[in-house]
Amino acid sequence: MVTAFAAFFGRRFAMLLEVIALTPEDARQAAASGADRIELVSVIEEGGLTPALQFAEEITAESAIPVHVMIRPHSRSFRYSEEDMELMLGSMKELRRFRLGAFVLGVLTAERTVDEEKLKRLLDAADGVPVTFHRAFDEARNLEEAYETLAKHPLIRTVLTSGGMPSVLDAQHQIAKLVRLSGSPGSAPEVLAGSGLTPETVADFVRRTGVRAVHFGSGVRQNGKAAAPIDPLRMAAVLAALHPEVK
Template identity: 70%
Template sequence: MLLEVIALTPEDARVAAKHGADRIEFVSAIEEGGLTPALTFIEETAAECAIPVHVMIRPHGRSFLYSEADLERMIRDMSALGKAGAGAFVLGTLTPVGTVDEEKLKRLLDAAGDIPVTFHRAFDEARNLEEAFGTLVRYPQIRTILTSGGKPSVLDAAEEIARLVRLSSGTTIEIMAGSGLTPASLAGFVDATGVRAVHFGSGVRQDGAQTAPLDSVRLAAVRAVLGGRERGRDA
């Protein structure tokens, strides 16, 4: 099972890689939901980190509606961050009525080139999650949807996550569940939903605080739970 961990600094990335993360989602301004990080952080992390570094592309935290100037900035950031070693881009676009903004999405996918894309939790603000999934699945470049099932905490959306996991079966998209997971809640959630990829932020930080350093004990606990689920499926 895949474990993705949010990194705010290169040190976060080093700790996550050492203690069981399969990949990093690198962001800045986590208190705004995550914005595009500094180029120098990605250069440093990509040079040192043995696991993939996925990079947030988000110019502001106001919404997932983007102006032409926003879009141009995102495309410039993607060009620079791709050269710096980004393994994937994490992005999302919506229209004012809550559908995926395909016109802007296509331009961002074109800018990404051969680099894969995760559609982030803009997905959770779509007017209908299955409708949004049906749109995104038409774009093979989108490999992952990060979602809390439309709820503030994914723990309140187990049925919706299970439905999305079933919907994604046999497609090119993997459903990755995040927001609100903890080491203690993880086993039951994975068993209830069948999800194969999980995303952790504050749940693996010291005292569960959003901007605190990563907690190696919590990371190890999450990795142990996921390892146990893998062994159970292989048995």
């Protein structure tokens, strides 16, 4: 009931709430508390890596909301060797057997531009499953240039970004520029803003930037700790901030 309610109002007011899940219990709590979408990762302390296959299978099988799965073999950089690529492509092949909402991935060159050669290989491996380009984007040398490169690839539906800063709250002007660059919904990759948002700051952030999708990790967890369980009260506070019309 809660999930259906949140989904209805999420569509009505065109705001999307994505929540990181680390475990099946996380995924259940996120959905029950009103998330519109799950990003499934492991090792959140390193920014998120490819999750265990068994978790992905269980969560995608039972989740009532879309599950986006991280494809990231290590946290050393967003430049990947051929061995790294084989790991990523192999993970994607295994995960395609499940009911995925999207893959979450990103690749950069040594010059900090989008590595289109490797990206195309990953998009081919996605085999029609939509893709979110993750916060590798924030390490690009020029965010507008990177966004325009990604917009050339129709399978990339979302760009997750903190505006090039550790906290998205320090990049509100940059996020607003990217939102304007994205245009109307559906015309280019959606800007998904995350990192540093809290229940107390999200409403003003949305108002200032015009963003239509937000991403939460530690901001909806107990005591704001990255690996702590999801806190239903903090989730409720985020939903109230995003949808003040709903009483």
